Amino acid sequence: MNPPASRRTFTRLLRIAAPFRWWMALSALLGFLTIGSSIGLMSTSAWIIASAALHPHISTLNVAIVGVRFFGIARGVFRYLERYVSHETTFRLLARLRVWFFQGIEPLAPARLMEHRSGDLLSRVVADIDTLENFYLRVIGPPVIAVIVGLVMMVFMGAHDIWLAASLVVFHLLAGIGVPLLTRRLSQASAVAMLTTRSELSVALVDGVQGLADLVAYDAQDRQLKHVQALSRGVQRHNRQMARVAALDGALLGLITGSAVLATLLIAIPLVREGRLDGVLLAVLALATMTSFEGVAALPQASQHLDANLAAARRLFELVDATPAVQDPPAPLPVPDWSAAGSGLAFENVRFRYATSDPPALDGVSFKLRPGSTVAVVGASGAGKSTLAHLLLRFWDVDEGRIVLNGHDVRAYAAEDVRALFGVVSQHTHLFNATIRDNLLLARPTARDDEIERALEAAQLHELVAALPDGLGTWIGEQGLALSGGERQRLAIARALLKDAPVLVLDEATANLDPVTERAILDTLQSALAGRTTLLITHRLAGLETAAEILVLDAGRVVERGTLDELLASGGHFRRLWDIQYQALSDAPTGN
Ligand code: ADP
Numbered sequence: 058m059n060p061p062a063s064r065r066t067f068t069r070l071l072r073i074a075a076p077f078r079w080w081m082a083l084s085a086l087l088g089f090l091t092i093g094s095s096i097g098l099m100s101t102s103a104w105i106i107a108s109a110a111l112h113p114h115i116s117t118l119n120v121a122i123v124g125v126r127f128f129g130i131a132r133g134v135f136r137y138l139e140r141y142v143s144h145e146t147t148f149r150l151l152a153r154l155r156v157w158f159f160q161g162i163e164p165l166a167p168a169r170l171m172e173h174r175s176g177d178l179l180s181r182v183v184a185d186i187d188t189l190e191n192f193y194l195r196v197i198g199p200p201v202i203a204v205i206v207g208l209v210m211m212v213f214m215g216a217h218d219i220w221l222a223a224s225l226v227v228f229h230l231l232a233g234i235g236v237p238l239l240t241r242r243l244s245q246a247s248a249v250a251m252l253t254t255r256s257e258l259s260v261a262l263v264d265g266v267q268g269l270a271d272l273v274a275y276d277a278q279d280r281q282l283k284h285v286q287a288l289s290r291g292v293q294r295h296n297r298q299m300a301r302v303a304a305l306d307g308a309l310l311g312l313i314t315g316s317a318v319l320a321t322l323l324i325a326i327p328l329v330r331e332g333r334l335d336g337v338l339l340a341v342l343a344l345a346t347m348t349s350f351e352g353v354a355a356l357p358q359a360s361q362h363l364d365a366n367l368a369a370a371r372r373l374f375e376l377v378d379a380t381p382a383v384q385d386p387p388a389p390l391p392v393p394d395w396s397a398a399g400s401g402l403a404f405e406n407v408r409f410r411y412a413t414s415d416p417p418a419l420d421g422v423s424f425k426l427r428p429g430s431t432v433a434v435v436g437a438s439g440a441g442k443s444t445l446a447h448l449l450l451r452f453w454d455v456d457e458g459r460i461v462l463n464g465h466d467v468r469a470y471a472a473e474d475v476r477a478l479f480g481v482v483s484q485h486t487h488l489f490n491a492t493i494r495d496n497l498l499l500a501r502p503t504a505r506d507d508e509i510e511r512a513l514e515a516a517q518l519h520e521l522v523a524a525l526p527d528g529l530g531t532w533i534g535e536q537g538l539a540l541s542g543g544e545r546q547r548l549a550i551a552r553a554l555l556k557d558a559p560v561l562v563l564d565e566a567t568a569n570l571d572p573v574t575e576r577a578i579l580d581t582l583q584s585a586l587a588g589r590t591t592l593l594i595t596h597r598l599a600g601l602e603t604a605a606e607i608l609v610l611d612a613g614r615v616v617e618r619g620t621l622d623e624l625l626a627s628g629g630h631f632r633r634l635w636d637i638q639y640q641a642l643s644d645a646p647t648g649n
Pocket of ligand 1: 443
C-alpha cells in the first residue's frame with residue numbers, strides 16, 4: 058500500500074475508534090501510571106540501598122521506605138486497572154467493528170457478495186476484525202504511553218543535568234523509532250502476506266468442508282488436504298518470520314537499554330566527582346533510565362501490528378465501500394399501497410444482463426400482474442425465469458425498460474419497501490439452524506401460534522410438526538438438514554404464507570418435490586393462493602390451470618403467451634414442452 062493510502066486507512070480506522078477516545082485516554086493514563094510506578098519503585102529502592110551504605114539514621118530512610126511500599130502496591134493496582142480498561146476498550150471496539158461491518162455489507166447482498174467466496178467473507182468477518190481488535194491495545198496505546206513516559210523522564214533527568222536528558226532522548230528515539238522502523242521493514246511483507254494466506258486457507262477450509270462428501274466420493278481428499286497443508290505451511294512461514302523479527306527486536310532493545318544505562322553512568326560519574334551531583338543519585342538515575350525503557354518496549358511490536366491492522370482494515374473497507382447493485386433514491390416515494398385502485402405490477406420491455414460481457418438474461422420482457430391474479434413464467438433452465446424474480450425484488454436493477462409498481466417505476470421506492478410486498482419461496486431457501494418456530498417467525502416476528510398453525514396447514518406440514526415430540530420447538534439442524542428436501546420446501550412455503558405479503562413469488566418452489574407431493578402441495582396452494590397475487594415461476598408444467606397468463610420464456614425472450622388452454626391449442630413451443638414432460642412423467646417411477 059502506498060503511504061497516502063495507508064494514512065487514509067489509518068485515519069479512517071481512528072474515526073471508527075473515535076467514540077471510545079475517553080476510554081483510550083483513561084487506559085493510556087493508567088498505562089503511564091503503571092510504568093511511572095515501576096520507575097518510582099526502582100528509583101526509591103536504589104536510593105534506599107545507596108543511602109543505607111552510608112549508615113544514615115533510620116528516620117532518613119523512612120519516607121523512601123513508604124515510597125517503595127506505595128510504588129510497589131500502586132504498580133500492581135495500576136497494571137490491573139490498565140488491563141481492565143484497555144480490554145474493555147478493545148471489546149467495545151470489537152463490537153462496534155462487527156456491527157459497522159455488517160451494516161456495511163448488508164446493502165451489498167446478494168448481488169455484490171456473490172462476487173466473493175464464502176470462505177473469504179468468513180475470513181474478513183472473523184479474522185480481519187479480530188486483527189483489528191488489537192488496534193487500540195497494540196497500535197494506538199503503546200506510542201501514546203511511550204511519549205508521556207519519555208517526556209516525564211526527560212524533565213526528571215534534565216533537572217539533574219541537560220546531558221543526561223539528551224542522552225536519554227537519543228536512546229529512547231533509537232528504541233522507540235529506530236527499532237520499530239527496522240521491524241516494519243523486515244516484517245511488513247510477512248504481515249500482509251500472512252493475512253492473504255490466512256484468508257486463502259479459510260477459503261480452502263470452508264470449501265473443503267462444504268464439499269467433503271463429493272471430495273470423498275471422487276477420492277480427491279488427498280489433493281484438497283495437500284492444498285490446505287501448503288497454505289498452512291505458508292501461514293506458519295510468515296508467522297515464523299514475524300517471530301524472528303520480534304526476537305531481533307527483543308535483543309536490540311536489551312542492547313539499547315544497556316547502552317543507555319552505561320551512557321547515564323558515564324555522564325553522571327564525572328558530575329559526582331565534580332560535586333555537582335549527590336553520589337546517592339547515581340544508582341537512582343541508572344535504574345530510572347533502565348526502567349523507563351518499559352515505555353518503549355511495546356513499540357516494535359506496535360509497528361508490526363500496524364501493518365497487519367492496516368491490511369485487515371483495507372480488506373474490510375474494500376468490501377464495505379463496494380457500490381450496492383441497487384441504490385435508493387434520495388427521496389423515495391411512500392410505501393406502495395397494494396390495495397389502492399390502479400395498483401398492480403408491470404414489466405415494460407425489460408432488458409437486463411448480469412455483466413456487460415454476458416448475453417442478455419432478459420431481452421424485452423413485458424407483462425402485467427393484476428392484483429388477485431396469477432401469472433406463470435415457464436421455460437427451460439437458464440431461460441431467465443429467476444432473473445425476473447431477482448429484478449422484482451430489486452437485487453439488481455433493469456438495464457432498459459422499467460418495472461412499474463402502482464403506477465411508478467420501482468426505482469422510485471426504497472428497495473426495502475418494495476421487498477416487503479413480496480413473499481418469496483425459491484428453490485434454495487435458506488433455513489436457519491434454529492427451531493421450526495424461529496424459522497417461521499423470521500417472516501413475521503409477531504405472528505401468533507394459531508397463525509403459524511394455519512400457515513403450516515396450508516403448506517401441509519402440520520401433521521409432521523404435530524407428530525414431533527417438541528412440535529414447533531424442534532431444531533431443524535444446519536440449513537434444515539434434519540428435514541427431508543420436501544419438508545424443507547414446505548417449511549419455506551409456510552414461511553412465505555405466514556409473511557402474508559400482497560404478492561407471492563414462487564420460484565421453482567416445488568421443484569425439489571416428487572410429482573405426487575408436488576401435486577398435493579399445488580392443490581393445497583391453489584386454495585391458499587385463491588385471491589392472492591402470485592408470480593409462479595416453474596420449469597415443471599404443473600399447477601398452471603389458474604394462471605391468468607402463462608409466459609413461455611426462452612433465452613430471455615417471451616416466445617409464447619396465453620392461458621393454458623390457448624397454449625395447448627396453439628401447438629407451439631409450450632405444447633412441445635408439455636408433451637415431453639407428461640410423456641416423461643408417465644414413464645418415470647414416482648418417489649421422493
Ligand atoms: P432460470 O431461472 O430460467 O433457470 P436464470 O434467470 O437463473 O434462469 O438465468 C438466466 C441467465 O442468467 C443464465 O444464462 C444464467 O447463467 C445467468 N445468470 C443467472 N444468475 C447469474 C448471476 N448471479 N451472475 C451472472 N449470470 C447469471
